[in-house]
Structure formats: structure tokens, C-alpha cells
Amino acid sequence: MTPAAWTSLFTAPLAGADPAIADLIEQQRRDNAAAVNLVASESYCPRATLEAEACVLINKNASGYPPRVSFAGGEIMDAIERLAIERAKTLFGAEHANVQSLSSTIANVAVLRGLLRPGERILAFDRAAGGHSSHGGRSHVSGQDYVVESFGVDAQTGMVDYDAAHAHARSFRPRMIVAGSSAYPRRIDFDRLHAIAQDVGALLFADIAHVAGLIIAGLHPNPTPCADVVTTSTHKTFCGPRTGGLILCQSRHAQAIDAALAPGLQAAPGGHIIAARAVLFERVTRPPFRLLMQNVVDGAAALARGIERGGVPLFAGGTDTHMVVADLRRSEWAEAEVNAHLARHGILGNTTTLPGRPGDRSRLGLRLGSTPMSIRGLPAAGFEALGAAVAALLRGRPGTVDAGIERASQALAREHPIPFD
Numbered sequence: 001m002t003p004a005a006w007t008s009l010f011t012a013p014l015a016g017a018d019p020a021i022a023d024l025i026e027q028q029r030r031d032n033a034a035a036v037n038l039v040a041s042e043s044y045c046p047r048a049t050l051e052a053e054a055c056v057l058i059n060k061n062a063s064g065y066p067p068r069v070s071f072a073g074g075e076i077m078d079a080i081e082r083l084a085i086e087r088a089k090t091l092f093g094a095e096h097a098n099v100q101s102l103s104s105t106i107a108n109v110a111v112l113r114g115l116l117r118p119g120e121r122i123l124a125f126d127r128a129a130g131g132h133s134s135h136g137g138r139s140h141v142s143g144q145d146y147v148v149e150s151f152g153v154d155a156q157t158g159m160v161d162y163d164a165a166h167a168h169a170r171s172f173r174p175r176m177i178v179a180g181s182s183a184y185p186r187r188i189d190f191d192r193l194h195a196i197a198q199d200v201g202a203l204l205f206a207d208i209a210h211v212a213g214l215i216i217a218g219l220h221p222n223p224t225p226c227a228d229v230v231t232t233s234t235h236k237t238f239c240g241p242r243t244g245g246l247i248l249c250q251s252r253h254a255q256a257i258d259a260a261l262a263p264g265l266q267a268a269p270g271g272h273i274i275a276a277r278a279v280l281f282e283r284v285t286r287p288p289f290r291l292l293m294q295n296v297v298d299g300a301a302a303l304a305r306g307i308e309r310g311g312v313p314l315f316a317g318g319t320d321t322h323m324v325v326a327d328l329r330r331s332e333w334a335e336a337e338v339n340a341h342l343a344r345h346g347i348l349g350n351t352t353t354l355p356g357r358p359g360d361r362s363r364l365g366l367r368l369g370s371t372p373m374s375i376r377g378l379p380a381a382g383f384e385a386l387g388a389a390v391a392a393l394l395r396g397r398p399g400t401v402d403a404g405i406e407r408a409s410q411a412l413a414r415e416h417p418i419p420f421d
């Protein structure tokens with residue numbers, strides 16, 4: 001058979017088909033390898049998950065949940081999705097799992113739409129203290145469709161003020177309490193929030209996007225047994241690909257949440273991302289994952305030590321997780337300067353907004369995390385030295401260059417390559 005006139009459209013490899021995009025991908029690959037990555041929301045996914053995600057399943061269009069009786073060939077999608085669901089339930093001890101959401105922000109919207117009516121009340125962990133925009137942020141649909149008030153941290157200690165949250169819940173009478181951290185480096189006590197929710201007759205929604213990997217490794221309490229619903233992304237301490245959200249819930253909420261996600265928000269989910277998730281859910285049950293997560297926690301503690309000994313204060317006084325937040329509220333730094341100054345020295349992190357206090361110059365914080373460099377094999381002692389270097393940079397001035405730190409981070413990145421790329 002002679003090929004059709006358009007066959008080469010489909011067979012040309014990327015480098016030849018689109019050199020501009022191929023070059024940019026290659027540039028990102030080089031940048032990833034050359035930098036010391038302290039971005040708290042990043043990781044490097046296992047090769048097996050990348051292979052599952054970049055595969056022929058991407059061509060399969062099959063909406064609905066197993067069993068997909070309305071799609072020819074849906075049995076394979078069903079088999080993949082059933083494996084993903086069973087593995088997710090086992091990982092967290094959940095009664096029900098939904099593995100289809102295209103991101104954990106979308107998962108959160110599905111949870112709210114499944115369990116609440118528009119206009120109902122939510123008490124959410126304050127964004128300024130490290131909560132997430134999808135927990136009722138003004139610019140997010142969750143803040144527009146519901147009546148949202150927030151609980152936060154003690155102004156002096158930076159620790160969650162559970163007594164204040166309880167009093168607030170008693171007067172506000174929310175239908176749901178939502179908590180999860182994007183930039184709060186301490187544990188959130190979900191058992192305590194569960195007791196508060198019980199007292200006021202509210203549902204409890206725990207968003208473990210950042211700490212899921214620590215929970216799997218037994219290094220952080222698991223809220224799944226007490227919360228009505230739990231969501232997570234797959235790419236933070238979970239160490240999976242960027243495309244993914246996971247919903248875990250009690251059986252009694254399963255139907256409402258499943259329907260709110262699909263067909264409520266999404267149609268066909270894409271078999272490739274479900275397959276990649278299934279692979280991830282198996283990878284993280286292996287004993288080396290626990291060792292990795294221990295290194296992540298030890299690494300963050302060492303990073304915190306290095307920063308503090310270097311003379312820069314820490315938000316909430318330290319860390320219980322993979323995350324460290326340097327408190328720059330009394331410093332002279334402007335947000336854009338901090339990221340640029342670190343990047344100029346080969347170190348990647350990102351700025352965040354902290355609660356305002358009287359006497360502060362700003363609300364600036366610097367969020368760092370230990371997951372990517374732990375995957376690359378950096379031990380705790382290395383993190384402490386890195387913390388000292390970050391502190392030295394933060395005590396310096398914008399626009400100056402410390403050639404010693406620049407060389408040291410280049411060497412560190414070289415000595416700790418990404419396991420595969």
C-alpha cells in the first residue's frame with residue numbers, strides 16, 4: 001500500500017517536525033539538570049510513569065466510569081482504571097477513590113460541587129497562612145459560589161490557632177471545613193479539625209496535595225480515616241507526573257462527587273494519565289520510597305537549620321514536612337528580586353505571601369522544599385550547607401553576585417543529576 005499524502009504528518013519525529021518546540025524542551029531539560037531545585041511543589045516523576053503517560057492510550061476516548069458499556073474497546077480502559085482505583089484506596093485506606101480529575105484544583109471544585117449547594121458556608125484555612133486558592137480564594141470559583149470565611153495562624157508563633165478556629169466555627173456554622181497547605185510548613189492537625197467539624201455538624205475536607213508522599217511513607221498523619229473527603233495532586237511529595245488529581249472519600253459521598261466531576265466538570269479523562277497514576281500508586285509502595293521520604297523530611301529540617309543559623313528567621317519557626325518558608329517580612333527584599341537573586345546563583349525556589357503583622361515591611365516569604373534534591377540523592381548535610389548559602393544570599397543585596405555560591409550550586413547540581421531525563 002502506498003502511504004497517503006498526509007501520512008508523514010503523523011510519522012515525523014518531534015525534532016524534525018517542530019524544531020522550535022523541540023529546542024525549548026531540550027533547553028528545559030538542560031536547565032533542570034543545571035539548577036539546584038528547591039521548589040516545594042516539584043519533583044521528578046519515575047520513568048515508568050512518564051512512559052505510561054506518553055503512550056498510545058492518549059488516543060483512547062472513553063468517558064464515564066467502569067464499566068464503560070457505551071464504548072467499544074472500553075474494557076482495557078476499565079481494567080487500567082480499576083487497578084488505579086484499587087491501588088489508591090489501598091495506599092490511603094480509603095473507601096472510595098476517583099482517579100479521573102485533570103488536576104487537583106479541578107478535583108477540589110468537584111468535591112465542593114458534589115457536597116455543597118451554591119451559597120453554603122465554608123470555613124477554610126487562610127490563604128495568607130499557606131492555604132490554597134481553590135479553598136475559597138476570591139479569584140477562584142470556590143470563592144464565588146460559596147460563602148467563605150477563614151481560620152489561620154497565631155500572629156506570634158505562626159502555628160495554626162485551633163482554638164480560634166473552633167470559636168469561629170461555632171459562630172459561623174459552616175457546612176464544610178477545608179484545610180490543606182500550599183505554603184504552611186507545619187503539620188495540620190486534621191484530627192483536631194475533625195473534632196471541631198463534629199462539634200458544629202460540618203463536613204471535613206482535607207487537601208493533602210503537598211504532603212501525600214509523606215503520608216504514604218508514614219511520616220505524616222493520614223486524614224483519610226477521619227475526613228469526609230481527601231484530595232491530592234500527584235506531583236509534589238507524591239513524586240508523580242504533573243497531570244493529575246486524586247479524590248478519596250467515604251462511600252456515602254462517592255456518587256455525588258463522581259457525578260460532580262464527570263459529567264459535571266469533565267468528559268473523557270484520557271487513559272494515559274490514569275495509567276500513569278496507576279503506575280505511580282504502585283511505585284510508592286516500594287520500600288525505597290519510604291527511605292526517600294525520610295530523606296525529604298530530614299533534608300527539610302537540615303535546610304531550615306542552615307537558614308536559621310545563617311540569620312534568617314523561619315515562618316512558623318521551622319518545619320514538620322518537606323517545606324521550609326523563610327520569613328522576609330522584616331527584610332528589604334522585593335518579591336521579584338528574591339527569585340531572580342537565587343536563580344542567578346543557580347538555586348530555584350519561589351516566593352509566597354505571609355500573614356501581615358504590625359511593624360512588618362511586607363508580607364514576603366520564600367518557600368523552599370526538599371523533594372527534588374532528595375530524589376537527586378542530596379543527604380541532610382548537603383541541605384544544611386544549602387540553607388546556609390540561601391541565608392547568605394538573603395543577607396546580601398539584589399544585583400550582587402557571590403561567585404563562591406554560584407560555583408558551589410553548579411557543582412552540587414552536577415554531582416546530583418536527575419535520575420533520568
Ligand SMILES: *Cc1c(COP(=O)(O)O)cnc(C)c1O
Nearest residue numbers: 103104105132180181182209233
Ligand atoms: C498545589 C495544590 C493544589 C493544586 O494542584 P494542581 O494539581 O496544580 O491543580 C491544590 N491544593 C493544594 C493545597 C496545593 O498545594
